[in-house]
Amino acid sequence: MSAAPATLRFLANLLEQHSGQQMAESRLWRVETALKPLLRERSLGSLAELVTALIGRRDERLAGLVVEALLNNETSFFRDRAVFELLATAGLDRMRTRRAAERRLSIWCAGCSTGQEAYSLAIQFAEARTRWDGWRIDLLATDISHGAVTQARDGRFSQFEIQRGLPVGQMLRWFEQDGAHWRVRRELAGRIRFREHNLLDPAPLAGKADIILCRNLLFYFNAERRRVAFDRLHAAIAPDGLLMLGAGETVVGQTDTFVSDPEIRGLYRPSGPQAATRAA
Known part of the structure; x- marks a missing residue:
């Protein structure tokens, strides 16, 4: 029987x-x-019984477990590959030029889910080793889901997960078989810091992120919370940084803090005179 609306x-x-x-x-x-x-784990017969338990607060952890289960952790390696290629070419070319003196890049993957996006970025840098020799690449990946971050940090993926978007050559080069699963090689895992973070909370990188990926997450927020999220992203990004959204997402009509980058269509930059000055 279906649950009541x-x-x-x-x-x-x-x-x-x-x-x-x-x-x-x-x-x-x-x-x-x-x-x-x-429901099976807690021996509950229906969602109605679950709601009763939540209202009665018989288990203080129960609400967190429900939220964890309902979070959408849909992701894949190199999701929307064309955008990844745009970032890897025009986007990174620009940031490499602008950070040539510091030889350091700071990247934030917000809403990283189980880690495929962050590992995709790490693979791109690892396979361009000569180009980035001598550079410090600080790659931070965050998600609100404790379970997702735990799996991402563990770097262990099922056969289904590993095949989604990852060519066989890269799979064999950067992952090793672990029973029925595949585990990321230590060389790649060491390139990423994973931590729990809610996008609506203060940003973990105050004005230091050269590149931010926040993909396929903002459309889950209402208009007010989406504006807050954009403000958090703006607080984290460098004045001349780049923002990468999901394929179906845009800043148009959503925020005044970011605008489409006129030179790299498909990516966004912070708005305002400070951004324009440093980007010139």
């Missing part, structure tokens, strides 16, 4: 309260699917 909405509201992320009415079907393992 009020039950589904209660659980979706719980997700929004704890993470800021909304679940559209058309996506409420995910609630029951995502929470089935938790």
Whole structure:
């Protein structure tokens, strides 16, 4: 028997309260699917029983477990590869020129999920070793989900996960088989720092990020929270930095803190005279 709409909405509201992320009415079907393992684990017969337990606060950890299960961790290696290629060529060419004196790049993957995006970036730098010889590449990857960050840090992926977007050659070069799974090689894992962070909280890099990737996350927020998220990204990025969004996302009509980069269409830069001065 399907759960009552009020039950589904209660659980979706719980997700929004704890993470800021909304679940559209058309996506409420995910609630029951995502929470089935938790129901079995807690010997609960239905979502209605789960809601009763949440309201009764019999288990203080239960709300966090529900939110963790409802977070959408959809990702893949080199997702929307054309945008990754744009970043790897025009984007990194620009930042390499502008940071030639410091020989250091700071990159933030916000909403990194289980780590495929961050590992994709690390692979790009590792395979251009000569070009970046002598450079310090600080790659920070964050996500609100404890489970996602734990898996990302562990660097262990199923056969299904490893094949999504990752060519066989790169898979064999940068991962080693671990039973039925594949684990990232230590050389690659050591290039990334993973930590838990909510995008709506103060940014972890105050004005220091040369490049920020925040992809396929902002559309889960309502307009007000989306503006807050853009403000957090703006607080983290360098005045001449680059922002990379998801393929279906844009800054147009969403924020005044970023504008489309006129020279690298598909990427964004901070707005304002300070950005324009340093970017010149």
